[in-house]
Amino acid sequence: MKIYYPKNTLSAALKAAEPLMAQAALGRAETGLAAIRNQCLAQLDELLALLVAAPAEAQDQQARLRKVYHVSRRIIGLGHVAGFPHIDLAALNLCDVVDGLITRNHYDWAPVEAHIDAMRLLRRPDLPEAAITVLLESLNELRVRFGCASIAGKT
Amino acid sequence: MSAPPTVRALFNLQKTNILLADADAMGQSILGQILAGFGARNIVRCEEASEVRRQLKAQAFDLVLIDPAGFGSEGYDIIPWLRREVSPPRAHVAVLVVTGHTEQHRVGKLRDGGANFIVSKPLSAAVMLERLLWLSRETRPFVETSSYAGPDRRWHDAPLPAGLDGRRAKDREIAMRISAGGDMSQADIDLIMTTPISAAAVL
Numbered sequence: 439m440k441i442y443y444p445k446n447t448l449s450a451a452l453k454a455a456e457p458l459m460a461q462a463a464l465g466r467a468e469t470g471l472a473a474i475r476n477q478c479l480a481q482l483d484e485l486l487a488l489l490v491a492a493p494a495e496a497q498d499q500q501a502r503l504r505k506v507y508h509v510s511r512r513i514i515g516l517g518h519v520a521g522f523p524h525i526d527l528a529a530l531n532l533c534d535v536v537d538g539l540i541t542r543n544h545y546d547w548a549p550v551e552a553h554i555d556a557m558r559l560l561r562r563p564d565l566p567e568a569a570i571t572v573l574l575e576s577l578n579e580l581r582v583r584f585g586c587a588s589i590a591g592k593t
Numbered sequence: 594m595s596a597p598p599t600v601r602a603l604f605n606l607q608k609t610n611i612l613l614a615d616a617d618a619m620g621q622s623i624l625g626q627i628l629a630g631f632g633a634r635n636i637v638r639c640e641e642a643s644e645v646r647r648q649l650k651a652q653a654f655d656l657v658l659i660d661p662a663g664f665g666s667e668g669y670d671i672i673p674w675l676r677r678e679v680s681p682p683r684a685h686v687a688v689l690v691v692t693g694h695t696e697q698h699r700v701g702k703l704r705d706g707g708a709n710f711i712v713s714k715p716l717s718a719a720v721m722l723e724r725l726l727w728l729s730r731e732t733r734p735f736v737e738t739s740s741y742a743g744p745d746r747r748w749h750d751a752p753l754p755a756g757l758d759g760r761r762a763k764d765r766e767i768a769m770r771i772s773a774g775g776d777m778s779q780a781d782i783d784l785i786m787t788t789p790i791s792a793a794a795v796l
Contacts, residue, residue, distance in 0.1 A: 441745075442735040444685035448609060449729045451655040457603035458632055460722055467630025467718035474622055481619045507696075511662060512617055514693030518715035519623055526715040533694035541697050586697040 471519050478520040485513050486525075486561060489554050499545035506550060507536040513557075521563075524570050528557045531577045534585035541586060549580040602726060606633035612654045613638045614645040614671070615691075616663030620714075624658055624691065627718045631725070642667040649675050649683065656728070657688045660714075661703065662695065669702045676707040676735075676742035684742075685735050687728045691716055707743025 488509045495502055510532040517525035532553040539546060556573045559565060581587070606628060613628070613636050615621040621638055628636060637654075639645045642664040649657070649671075657675075661668030676684050688707070693714040695703050703711065709731060712724050733744045753759045 440737040442681065442685065442737070444682055444735055446687070446729065446731055447653075447655040447682070448687045448725075449731075451609040452604065452606070452729050455605035455607040455609070455632065458605040458607075460602040460604045460726075463604055463631045464718050464722060465630075467627045467721075470626030470630045471623065471718065474619075474626055477622070478619060511693050512620070515620060515623060515714035515716065518717070523715065530694055537694070537696050 475520060478516045482513060482516045482520050482522065482525065482561070485509050485516070486557060489513075489557065493547055493551060493554075500540060500543075503536050503540050503545065503550070506554075507533055507540070510536065510553075522561060524560045524574060525557055527574060528553060528560055528577055531581045531585070532557070534581050534587070538585040538587075544584075546584070549584045552580060553577055604631065604722065604726065606631045606656075606725075609633060609635065609655045610653065611636045612645070612648055612657045612659075614657065614659040614664075616640050616642075616660070616668075620660060620663065624716075624721075627716075627721050628658075630718065631722065642671060645671055646674065649679055649686075653683050654686050656725075657686050658691055659688065659708075660692050661690060661706075662692050662699075666699075669699055669706060672706040672708050673742065676737075687731060689724060689728060705741055707741065709744050 489506060492502055492506045492509065495505070497505070510529045513529035514526050514533070517523050517529070532550065535549050535553065538544075539550070556577055559573060560570065611628060611633055613621060613624055615624060615638075618640065621640065625636060625638065637648055637652075639648060645659070645664075648654075659668075659671065661671060664671070672688055672690070675686070675688070678684075687709050690703065690706075690708040690711040691714060692703070692711065709728055710724055712720065731744070735743065736745050
């Protein structure tokens with residue numbers, strides 16, 4: 439085994455720069471994120487449309503599920519910036535469910551479609567907080583049942 | 594209640610050379626906005642795995658942010674390749690993996706890839722700031738074995754279990770767990786938490 443003690447060049451670079459209060463840096467970062475909010479929203483809608491179309495596409499089951507996984511993974515993070523953070527949680531859940539289905543070669547579309555429907559509902563700006571809570575709890579139950587966490591002997 | 598220490602830290606990425614590797618343009622844009630807010634000016638952006646490797650070989654970075662999932666299976670090979678195939682000191686650059694979801698069969702590969710930290714999307718600016726401060730304080734040595742190359746994965750400098758003598762001169766004794774001068778009072782802790790932190794203290 440070899441052991442190295444490298445210089446932390448990130449630390450050196452931070453020390454070399456003119457100091458900036460982290461609170462101000464956070465404010466600037468939030469302003470920057472607000473500036474791309476509409477772009478994120480447009481991308482979110484585009485990806486949601488792809489998700490809605492995916493189950494009916496003329497590919498084999500696994501290819502369709504993989505597409506759902508990749509689209510859903512791309513959504514994670516967009517909702518947070520676009521003002522719909524619960525869609526991120528649903529997308530993360532969906533990734534776990536699809537990963538679990540693929541891992542088990544179990545092509546059950548019901549939990550997938552339930553997630554997609556829920557994500558479309560979560561996109562509505564007027565959805566009451568109580569409804570959001572119920573939806574997310576239901577999706578979580580599906581994740582517990584179909585997701586990777588439910589696979590026995592996982593590493 | 595006073596602001597958390599992270600918020601009061603002094604911090605600027607103005608002189609930091611950053612490689613931002615994300616196959617998704619919007620994901621890259623989100624991370625880019627956060628980094629720009631933190632003062633970053635020197636950001637090299639890559640949307641393809643081959644370009645990431647080329648850049649890592651071609652120039653020295655102080656920080657690498659990467660979402661390997663977007664590059665497919667090739668993405669998970671980039672950090673192990675960096676740690677083994679790129680010459681030091683470039684191989685030892687701080688690597689922060691930012692990822693949304695990792696497929697079950699890739700969790701082990703990601704965990705053992707040699708990144709300094711792994712953070713989950715969705716990522717807020719505050720979490721990113723905190724992780725970057727952690728990275729800047731990184732003092733772990735790099736280890737290279739037949740199965741792993743990267744920062745030492747042992748975090749704790751704990752003493753030996755009770756009843757063991759140890760084999761090395763550096764092995765610490767159980768007695769070191771007990772504070773010699775007694776624990777700090779809450780008033781002392783509050784005093785530290787409310788005093789502004791200088792860059793030297795943070796870094």
